[in-house]
Amino acid sequence: GKICPAAREFGAAARSAMSEAYFPVGPGLGLEENFLSLDDILMSQEKLPGRAESALPRLAFALGQGAGSGDAIPEGSKLEIPLWLAKGLHDSKRRIIFVELPKIYKEAWRTVFSADANVVDLHKMGPYYYGFGSQLLNFDNPENPEIAQTILQTFISRFRGIMDSSQNAYNKDTSALVARLDELERALFRAGQKGLNDFQCWEKGQASQITASSLVQSYGKRKFTDMDG
Template structure:
């Protein structure tokens, strides 16, 4: 039995992150618009647009997610983080109109993952973000580890958050459902074809769904052709036979 040289580590679930996941490492470097709430002495070199030695209070700059999470404190205000524009009300209105026209990969390749991480920061729009991602997770295949675990995390969060109007819930449900249907339809109708144009507009989570759909389609095609039950010799047996023949040769 051949052992793969690298086994991908799955990303964290919900607001958690996995230190050994390449996806979570890349996600942690996503830049967030932030505002300094106090003076940062002798760190002015981090702000390229200023010649000041210090980072003054009230300075607006972008910082990676991992740094923003490390500096953010609810009691002692050091830095405040603003919502990226793709999560604001304007874009949520676009999603409610036609979610399939949005290039999520261009707007942010980790739309669902970054939205989950944004719940670490206090924002009046946190309930809307949480409800949107909660409904997205609820549409995953039943029994899936990712869907069920994320659903549990956001259900706990929403239990202490105010309920949203029905119009908000309906809008967020239709956003993911509209994109989900198109993603799975594409994955089931693109067999042995170039799918680069289909997946280039998808978020990484949607790409994983597309890949799962393609894998299921390939398995079904193999089953139809009778290849699913074909018995093949183990690589250990083949290697043993080769060694045995070599030993018998003069």
């Protein structure tokens, strides 16, 4: 049978929308995660050092510590456990696992950050320094206040230089700087570059030129084609 014009137009618009570029979803902030964010999904795979406080049945194979899927991890075993699983197993009332701090969040490194946070290659030490560090606050560690303070001060200390560099991106090579940034900082750098580019377009009068989106253009072309037919 015939397909009604409205359904045909809707199908054309839907196909065009599906062909649009992927629009990234931003990561969550603080203790929360956004499971529609690729950055948060990748961050949740980062591993934490820890120790089994009780036997963990059927987890040995998943954590690379056993040959069979039914093998248990004995109590006292050292672990390298993904963040998402550590959060799932953590229980402040029942001692299931003990989560240790990664070295970059320990006191020695906190001292380095306090002295000069700008000298640290955050991407090398951990590409999700801010997000991962915020997630560590889910665990009952007595050093949590110091960790939170260091993360905040590190961001404040590095923010000005990142944004200044993003505004001078056309005048100098910033690749060395960007290579040292964590993923949140890279997103800020890109936002700064985009803001500069948009402002320059506005200065040149290009911002006043209103153009139809590709979705609207595709929809219009399909509609006129159907009318001609």
